[in-house]
Amino acid sequence: MKVLAAGGGTGGHLYPALAILEELSKHVKLKVVYFCTPRGIENKIVPAEHPEYKLVKLDVQGLERPIFKPTNVKRVLKILRTKSIIASETDGSNCCLVTGGYVSYPLGLVCGKKRIPLYIQEQNVVPGLANRSLSRYAKKIFVGFEEAIINFPRSVRNRIVVTGNPIRVSNVNRGSFGEGYVLVFGGSRGSDLINSIMEKIYREEKNLKFVHGTGDPVWTKRLSIFDNVLALDYIYDMPSAWRGAIAVVCRAGALTVSELLHYGVPAVLIPWEGAAEGHQVRNAEFVAKIGRGVIVRESEATPRRVLEAIEVAIGLGKLPEKKTNPADTIAKIILEECL
Numbered sequence: 001m002k003v004l005a006a007g008g009g010t011g012g013h014l015y016p017a018l019a020i021l022e023e024l025s026k027h028v029k030l031k032v033v034y035f036c037t038p039r040g041i042e043n044k045i046v047p048a049e050h051p052e053y054k055l056v057k058l059d060v061q062g063l064e065r066p067i068f069k070p071t072n073v074k075r076v077l078k079i080l081r082t083k084s085i086i087a088s089e090t091d092g093s094n095c096c097l098v099t100g101g102y103v104s105y106p107l108g109l110v111c112g113k114k115r116i117p118l119y120i121q122e123q124n125v126v127p128g129l130a131n132r133s134l135s136r137y138a139k140k141i142f143v144g145f146e147e148a149i150i151n152f153p154r155s156v157r158n159r160i161v162v163t164g165n166p167i168r169v170s171n172v173n174r175g176s177f178g179e180g181y182v183l184v185f186g187g188s189r190g191s192d193l194i195n196s197i198m199e200k201i202y203r204e205e206k207n208l209k210f211v212h213g214t215g216d217p218v219w220t221k222r223l224s225i226f227d228n229v230l231a232l233d234y235i236y237d238m239p240s241a242w243r244g245a246i247a248v249v250c251r252a253g254a255l256t257v258s259e260l261l262h263y264g265v266p267a268v269l270i271p272w273e274g275a276a277e278g279h280q281v282r283n284a285e286f287v288a289k290i291g292r293g294v295i296v297r298e299s300e301a302t303p304r305r306v307l308e309a310i311e312v313a314i315g316l317g318k319l320p321e322k323k324t325n326p327a328d329t330i331a332k333i334i335l336e337e338c339l
Contacts, residue, residue, distance in 0.1 A: 001028045001030055001031065001091045001338070001339065002031045002033070002092050002094050002189065002195050002245050003021065003024065003030060003031070003032050003033070003093070003094060003095055003096070003097055004033050004086075004089065004090065004093050004095075004096040004097070004107060004111060004196060005017055005021060005032055005033070005034070005035070005096070005097045005099075005107075005117070006034065006035040006036070006098050006099075006101070006104045006107040006108075007040075007042070007097075007098055007099030007100055007101055007103065007121075008037070008040040008041060008042035008101050009037070009038050009040045009041070009103065009145040010040075010041060010101070010187065010188050010189065010253070011041055011187065011188030011255060012100075012187070012188070012197065012253040012254055012255040012256070013100045013101040013104075013123070014040075014041055014042045014045060014099075014307055015031075015120070015165045015167070015255055016099045016123060016165055016167070016255065016327075017034075017062055017097060017098075017099040018046075018049070018050070018168060019166035019167055019168045019325070019327040020097060020099075020121065020166050020327050020330050020331055020334075021050075021323075022099070022168070022327070023105045023127075023327040023328055023330070023331035024334065024335065026329060026331075027331065027335055028126045028335065029338070030116065030134070030160050031054075032050070032052075032053040032054065033053070033056060033058070033089050033093075033277060034050075034053045034054065034055050035056050035057075035058055035062055035086065035103055035106075036056070036057055036058070036103060037057065037058060037059070037102075037103050038057050038059065039333050040101070040103065040302065041169065041188055041189075043055070043149070045210060048131075048180055048288060049337075050197070054089075055215075056085065056086075056089060056289075058082045058085065058086075058103055059082070062324070064182050064262040064334065065147050069173070071167045071187075072316045077261060078228070080187070082106045083106060083110055085112075086106060086107055086110040087110055090110065090111065090114055090116060093111070093116050093339045094117070094338045094339070095119060095139075095337075096108065096111035096117065096118045096119065096275050097119050097121070097334075098118070098119070098120055098121070098130070098134065099120075099121045099122075099123070100122065100123065100131050101128070101129055101130065102129075102161070104107040104130045104131065104323070105129075105130040105133060105134065108120070108130070108134035109134065109137070109235065111137070112134065112136075112137025112138075113137075115250075115283040117139045117337065118134065118137050118138045118139055118164070119139060119140050119141075119142065119330075120134060120135060120138045120140070120141045121136065121141065121142045121143075121144075121165075121166065121251075121330065121332055122141060122142070122143045122144065122148055123144045123165050123254030123255060123258070123284060124144070124145075124254045124283060124304075125147045125148050125254075125279070125283055125291050126151050126278060126279050126281040126282055127143075127148060127149070127152060128152050129281075130151075132151075132152065133153050133301060134299070135153060135156045135159075135265065136153070136155070136156060136157070138156065138159055138313075139159065139281070139337065140159055140160075140161055140333060140334075140337070141159055141160045141161070141164045142160075142161050142326070142333075143160055143161070143162055143163070143167035144164055144254055144281070144326075145162075145259060145286060146162045147154055147282075147286065148160075149162070149216065154262055155304065159182045161328055161333065163326040163329045164175065164326035165254055165255065165257075165258035165326060166326045166327030166330055167255065167258055167259050167262055167326075167327070168238075168239075168275070168327075169239060169262070169325050172309065176237055176240050177211050177230065177240055177241055177244045178209075178244055179243075179244035179245075179246075180209060180244070180246055181208070181209035181210055181211050181230075181251075182208055182209070182210050182245065182246065182247060182248065182249060182251070182310060182314075183210075183211050183242065183244075183245035183247070183248040183265070183291055184198055184212040184213070184248070184249045184250070184258050185212065185213035185214075185215070185242055185248075185250055186213075186214075186215055186251055187215070187233060187250075187253055187256065187272075187303070188215070188234075188248065189215050190213070190214050190215015190216050190219065191215065191251060191269070191270075191272070191339045192216075193298065193301065194216075194249065194250075194251070194270060195212075195214055195216070195223070195307050197301055197302070197303050198210070198212060198306075199222065199223060200303040201303045201306065201307050202223065202226040202228070202229055202289040203226075204303075204307075205228075205307060206227075206228055206279075206308070208228065208231075209228050209230075210226075210228060210229045210230070210240060211229075211230045211232070211235070211244075211245070212229055212231045212232070212318045213233075213234055213235040213241075214232065214233060215233065217236065217269055219231070220233050223270045236282045238259065238335060239263075242259060242260070242262075242263035242265055243263060243321070244249065244264075245265050245318075246265075246266075246314055246318060247258055247265065247266050247267065247268065247310055247314045247316075248265050248266075249265050249267075249268045249269070249270070249306065250267060250268070250269065250270070250271075250311075251270060251275060251280060252269045252271040252280040252281070252283040252284035252287070253272075253275075253279070253280060253283070254271075254279065254283055256285045257269075257284075257286070260292070260293075261287070261322075262321065262322050262325075263290060263321050263322075264318050264319030264320055264321055264322075265318060266292055266293060266313040266316035266317065266318065267285040267292065267293035267294070267313060268296060268306060268310055268312075268313050268326060269283075269285060269287060269288070269293050269294065269295050269296070269299075270293050270295075270296050270297075270298060270301055270306070271283065271284040271295065271297070272298075273298055276313050291316065292316065292319075293316075294309040294312050294313050296309050
């Protein structure tokens with residue numbers, strides 16, 4: 001089975017795509033052509049984790065907001081120039097999978113025009129521009145949250161399937177972090193705001209243990225001086241990190257939200273308010289609404305306020321890990337329709 005795939009820029013787009021592809025590979029022999037940009041996180045992670053995938057780099061950039069900025073004309077032209085590169089890879093393709101990010105758009109557009117079955121996976125409550133624009137070509141649109149349905153055009157809603165967001169789940173608990181700690185991270189790229197706030201908390205709070213993914217070796221060195229903090233540039237074994245945590249301090253990207261709900265970890269959510277379409281604020285509001293997190297807005301994020309929120313989150317208690325993964329549901333639908 002040959003699959004054309006794209007989704008990247010951040011781990012929030014990349015990892016759902018990998019979760020679905022890995023689930024597909026459990027059932028069929030898979031040939032994957034993965035489209036990325038030279039700058040995206042997928043450019044490093046895909047070759048490292050899946051050297052068998054063919055990586056095709058597209059020189060494209062995301063559109064600036066507002067959309068009608070003059071600088072976007074050049075960016076749109078770049079996207080259009082990639083069509084011939086993409087078209088050369090489409091022969092024999094069974095389907096196309098896109099999970100968002102600007103690199104998804106030219107791939108989805110070419111596949112839609114060629115009538116290659118297009119599957120979209122949208123992580124956020126408010127769909128991104130690429131996925132929303134491609135939805136008219138989609139055979140199925142898999143969404144992480146039911147609330148996302150009304151944010152797609154009415155004409156495509158009969159093709160939407162609410163599955164939850166696919167995550168990568170390891171069945172091996174390596175126990176590499178112990179247990180009973182507060183997990184801290186700011187997404188795949190880290191967060192200077194969260195790092196700075198937590199540094200001040202670490203100077204005073206000695207009763208709690210912390211595992212902190214900083215996203216930056218300079219921050220890792222600064223935070224490693226605290227005896228009750230395990231600071232790491234990047235947390236590669238997230239399943240083990242989630243399983244040992246009693247609470248988490250994090251942003252509110254869709255993948256992060258899906259993981260904390262899957263592993264039952266109560267959260268202090270500091271949504272990045274610069275996220276496109278207000279995604280993170282809406283995601284955080286969803287978690288708070290169901291009683292699994294406390295929101296601290298960036299403008300209110302003082303060390304005292306965040307520490308108080310950590311104590312509230314710990315009090316919410318941890319829930320059992322969920323036994324099902326939406327990646328399995330999505331893979332089965334794709335296989336049924338494409339083979």
